[in-house]
Amino acid sequence: xxxxxxxxxxxxxxxxxxxxxxxxxxxxxxxxxxxxxxxxxxxxxxxxxxxxxxxxxxxxxxxxxxxxxxxxxxxxxxxxxxxxxxxxxxxxxxxxxxxxxxxxxxxxxxxxxxxxxxxxxxxxxxxxxxxxxxxxxxxxxxxxxxxxxxxxxxxxxxxxxxxxxxxxxxxxxxxxxxxxxxxxxxxxxxxxxxxxxxxxxxxxxxxxxxxxxxxxxxxxxxxxxxxxxxxxxxxxxxxxxxxxxxxxxxxxxxxxxxxxxxxxxxxxxxxxxxxxxxxxxxxxxxxxxxxxxxxxxxxxxxxxxxxxxxxxxxxxxxxxxxxxxxxxxxxxxxxxxxxxxxxxxxxxxxxxxxxxxxxxxxxxxxxxxxxxxxxxxxxxxxxxxxxxxxxxxxxxxxxxxxxxxxxxxxxxxxxxxxxxxxxxxxxxxxxxxxxxxxxxxxxxxxxxxxxxxxxxxxxxxxxxxxxxxxxxxxxxxxxxxxxxxxxxxxxxxxxxxxxxxxxxxxxxxxxxxxxxxxxxxxxxxxxxxxxxxxxxxxxxxxxxxxxxxxxxxxxxxxxxxxxxxxxxxxxxxxxxxxxxxxxxxxxxxxxxxxxxxxxxxxxxxxxxxxxxxxxxxxxxxxxxxxxxxxxxxxxxxxxxxxxxxxxxxxxxxxxxxxxxxxxxxxxxxxxxxxxxxxxxxxxxxxxxxxxxxxxxxxxxxxxxxxxxxxxxxxxxxxxxxxxxxxxxxxxxxxxxxxxxxxxxxxxxxxxxxxxxxxxxxxxxxxxxxxxxxxxxxxxxxxxxxxxxxxxxxxxxxxxxxx
RNA sequence: GCCGAUGUGGUGGAAUGGCAGACACAGUAGACUCAAAAUCUACCGCAGCAAUGUGUGCGGGUUCAAGUCCCGCCAUCGGCACCA
Numbered sequence: 003x004x005x006x007x008x009x010x011x012x013x014x015x016x017x018x019x020x021x022x023x024x025x026x027x028x029x030x031x032x033x034x035x036x037x038x039x040x041x042x043x044x045x046x047x048x049x050x051x052x053x054x055x056x057x058x059x060x061x062x063x064x065x066x067x068x069x070x071x072x073x074x075x076x077x078x079x080x081x082x083x084x085x086x087x088x089x090x091x092x093x094x095x096x097x098x099x100x101x102x103x104x105x106x107x108x109x110x111x112x113x114x115x116x117x118x119x120x121x122x123x124x125x126x127x128x129x130x131x132x133x134x135x136x137x138x139x140x141x142x143x144x145x146x147x148x149x150x151x152x153x154x155x156x157x158x159x160x161x162x163x164x165x166x167x168x169x170x171x172x173x174x175x176x177x178x179x180x181x182x183x184x185x186x187x188x189x190x191x192x193x194x195x196x197x198x199x200x201x202x203x204x205x206x207x208x209x210x211x212x213x214x215x216x217x218x219x220x221x222x223x224x225x226x227x228x229x230x231x232x233x234x235x236x237x238x239x240x241x242x243x244x245x246x247x248x249x250x251x252x253x254x255x256x257x258x259x260x261x262x263x264x265x266x267x268x269x270x271x272x273x274x275x276x277x278x279x280x281x282x283x284x285x286x287x288x289x290x291x292x293x294x295x296x297x298x299x300x301x302x303x304x305x306x307x308x309x310x311x312x313x314x315x316x317x318x319x320x321x322x323x324x325x326x327x328x329x330x331x332x333x334x335x336x337x338x339x340x341x342x343x344x345x346x347x348x349x350x351x352x353x354x355x356x357x358x359x360x361x362x363x364x365x366x367x368x369x370x371x372x373x374x375x376x377x378x379x380x381x382x383x384x385x386x387x388x389x390x391x392x393x394x395x396x397x398x399x400x401x402x403x404x405x406x407x408x409x410x411x412x413x414x415x416x417x418x419x420x421x422x423x424x425x426x427x428x429x430x431x432x433x434x435x436x437x438x439x440x441x442x443x444x445x446x447x448x449x450x451x452x453x454x455x456x457x458x459x460x461x462x463x464x465x466x467x468x469x470x471x472x473x474x475x476x477x478x479x480x481x482x483x484x485x486x487x488x489x490x491x492x493x494x495x496x497x498x499x500x501x502x503x504x505x506x507x508x509x510x511x512x513x514x515x516x517x518x519x520x521x522x523x524x525x526x527x528x529x530x531x532x533x534x535x536x537x538x539x540x541x542x543x544x545x546x547x548x549x550x551x552x553x554x555x556x557x558x559x560x561x562x563x564x565x566x567x568x569x570x571x572x573x574x575x576x577x578x579x580x581x582x583x584x585x586x587x588x589x590x591x592x593x594x595x596x597x598x599x600x601x602x603x604x605x606x607x608x609x610x611x612x613x614x615x616x617x618x619x620x621x622x623x624x625x626x627x628x629x630x631x632x633x634x635x636x637x638x639x640x641x642x643x644x645x646x647x648x649x650x651x652x653x654x655x656x657x658x659x660x661x662x663x664x665x666x667x668x669x670x671x672x673x674x675x676x677x678x679x680x681x682x683x684x685x686x687x688x689x690x691x692x693x694x695x696x697x698x699x700x701x702x703x704x705x706x707x708x709x710x711x712x713x714x715x716x717x718x719x720x721x722x723x724x725x726x727x728x729x730x731x732x733x734x735x736x737x738x739x740x741x742x743x744x745x746x747x748x749x750x751x752x753x754x755x756x757x758x759x760x761x762x763x764x765x766x767x768x769x770x771x772x773x774x775x776x777x778x779x780x781x782x783x784x785x786x787x788x789x790x791x792x793x794x795x796x797x798x799x800x801x802x803x804x
Numbered sequence: 805g806c807c808g809a810u811g812u813g814g815u816g817g818a819a820u821g822g823c824a825g826a827c828a829c830a831g832u833a834g835a836c837u838c839a840a841a842a843u844c845u846a847c848c849g850c851a852g853c854a855a856u857g858u859g860u861g862c863g864g865g866u867u868c869a870a871g872u873c874c875c876g877c878c879a880u881c882g883g884c885a886c887c888a
Contacts, residue, residue: 174884216808216883223807223884230888248888261888304886330886340888348805349886417887537882611828613817617810618881625816628828634843675818678827685827747823752869754823792868797822802868 006637008601012711016118024727025120031526033074038065039506041535042080045106046087050113051583052591053575056609060572060671061534062119066707067668070731076527077120078509080127081107085498086164086180089429093461099429103130113593118602118710125512129501135431136452137518138500143434143445155191158422165463167192169422171542195421197549201225204548213569217540224541226417231401233410235260238313238322247336247415252396254318255384256343256364260325263333264289276311282327289329304330304353317409336415348374423497426469428461430495438482438489447483469493502543503550506530506565525561533566570671573617580620591621603709604630610673632681633712639693640716646694653697655741656686661734664704680705700732748773749800750782766793773799
């Protein structure tokens with residue numbers, strides 16, 4: 003036997019699979035299907051790092067196993083290639099982003115192929131290709147047609163460094179998701195997708211899918227549905243009312259003041275009648291200056307100004323109450339105005355203490371002289387509500403009262419906001435809308451799609467948040483599709499998340515130029531059976547794509563209401579220093595280096611063996627060597643092969659147990675213990691001194707999804723017939739997973755005294771009797787009385803004595 | 805502040821309430837070698853010569869039996885963050 007030349011063997015089988023189309027998803031729709039999806043990468047100039055490899059290796063193993071189980075497997079890959087880093091490289095090096103993108107895709111493709119992933123390379127997607135983004139624009143126009151696209155001039159998140167408007171999802175924590183600089187709030191007219199219209203559907207859909215619990219929870223929190231009531235408070239001085247949203251209408255009797263956001267429109271409406279308008283303007287200006295960071299730092303110190311000239315009237319008590327402006331009330335949530343109940347809300351309490359406002363207790367249970375009480379209790383000082391002890395009843399009763407008075411009704415609110423859908427940059431899908439002075443916003447006709455990106459000399463964004471496209475007159479100038487008069491094209495492009503919001507549908511039918519995918523292909527392949535990716539996409543890509551899919555479902559264009567039946571997430575690979583891998587820290591591991599030095603099979607095994615798949619774990623070069631040793635020992639096993647076509651007595655139950663363990667662990671994503679079980683089996687095979695043909699063949703099959711190259715090679719070298727990737731997955735016999743005898747432990751008062759080999763089906767009485775015969779047990783029991791005897795079949799005997 | 809997760813040897817990590825530390829890494833000793841690497845064999849939680857004791861973040865509890873279940877803390881990580 004010659005030494006294992008992994009470079010030669012891996013190249014050989016990668017070529018074989020490629021030439022034979024081994025992993026092409028079949029068009030034969032009579033076979034049972036399985037659709038595994040991994041998040042397609044953004045092709046950056048740095049190439050892939052080992053984190054990508056781990057992210058794809060999980061479902062890679064599942065895909066290879068499924069094929070052996072007889073499924074028609076769709077395991078596609080593509081590139082989510084629009085985005086700022088590519089554009090920034092283009093600007094810096096003065097190369098067209100198309101060229102940069104093609105170069106990066108080529109780099110990623112060669113890396114992925116070297117690892118031997120079983121992707122269907124005939125279905126590769128590139129979101130920046132005309133044949134693809136045509137359909138991204140097409141879906142956008144469908145949304146436009148159905149009233150889900152609108153423009154609005156409001157406060158937006160703006161990144162001064164990237165010079166783009168960001169969605170709420172892209173500015174989490176007040177930082178730009180692309181460059182991590184501080185976000186500022188700006189008033190700007192931008193595009194929105196009405197995702198809030200789907201808030202309830204997105205929430206309800208979570209009940210029907212199999213996602214990791216924390217994935218569901220994060221989405222629920224992001225959508226942030228709350229139920230409560232809208233209440234109108236009359237303004238004494240004018241024929242006007244101030245509408246608020248509250249989750250606690252039961253506390254209406256405790257309202258002693260109101261607070262509105264500094265930007266609330268009522269201030270502008272009555273600015274001539276408000277006597278301290280200068281003070282209000284000054285406060286508003288001060289708030290606008292504060293960064294997101296400062297606002298969160300000042301949580302404990304409430305500020306605000308009383309509005310002189312506006313007095314509100316509590317609709318239930320008819321009492322007159324003051325109105326304040328304060329930045330602890332946000333214009334973007336609810337109605338931008340609140341009723342303040344200082345006795346039972348911590349923020350209102352702090353505000354009332356600072357401004358010397360009355361605090362009226364309406365729920366018993368706390369000490370409101372010390373702090374706000376937010377718990378439950380008996381209603382007091384609350385007129386018709388007095389004596390009610392249940393919050394639900396109190397709310398219901400109050401809603402009745404409000405209805406009678408005609409000044410309020412039940413309502414719901416969401417934290418999720420509409421999706422700011424635009425970038426003021428070049429490298430994105432052009433938004434296919436024309437602005438006409440006569441007709442307003444007009445859709446580009448469907449037969450003119452794709453609306454192509456024009457050639458540009460200079461990709462630099464404009465200074466005042468304008469897209470580079472705005473500078474290209476030939477692009478901007480057009481005629482209105484409706485009335486034919488001169489008009490202007492929209493120059494914003496779509497955000498990075500557009501292309502990835504429907505890519506899983508395109509994989510079903512990637513070369514279709516008549517539809518985004520044929521109905522037949524969608525019906526066969528959808529939904530995605532298993533989707534794996536990173537936790538960082540849970541509240542963006544996942545929600546966005548579920549929204550697009552549900553929209554298409556409502557139009558009858560897709561056949562399932564949810565795109566993903568199951569969602570899991572892999573943990574990060576950290577650097578050897580235990581820190582997140584990053585270029586600046588210099589702790590990034592390049593998969594190419596590992597493949598070159600140890601081989602693709604070793605890399606694949608290690609990223610799955612290094613720890614719990616869902617948890618973060620640091621890279622360790624030494625542990626990579628451990629996997630290399632394992633692979634070499636597998637290679638060496640061919641020298642121990644006997645002629646027998648059956649399992650040997652020595653290894654029979656071991657084989658069944660390991661096949662069972664590996665089969666089940668793959669389904670549970672416990673790849674580390676699956677590999678450990680195969681290592682144990684391999685050690686046992688070496689200890690047995692020989693291995694039968696059947697044992698070796700079955701071992702190669704269960705190892706194949708993890709280490710496909712060496713197993714294919716050995717399968718061929720041992721003459722088992724055919725190629726391994728076309729064999730069937732092995733089954734196990736539950737009855738043969740148990741040994742004839744088992745080792746049990748004998749304990750006295752829970753302390754181990756001795757161990758004992760007994761027949762596996764011994765009864766409890768037999769076990770206890772046998773245990774008592776043991777010298778160690780007899781000795782420990784001498785002179786003591788037995789309190790209790792416990793026997794657990796196959797495990798232990800415990801005798802409690804006194 | 806709220807929500808969630810995690811806490812086990814020198815390291816990564818295993819353990820349907822039933823022998824804690826599987827599997828691997830590192831380490832120690834030995835074999836092979838002129839030598840080294842590779843490989844193979846043995847040992848390998850801590851304390852102790854040993855018998856033995858002790859041990860899964862901390863403090864309680866349930867149980868014949870707790871890493872695992874319950875109560876109360878602490879720490880680390882992640883998400884949200886004045887959401888009315």
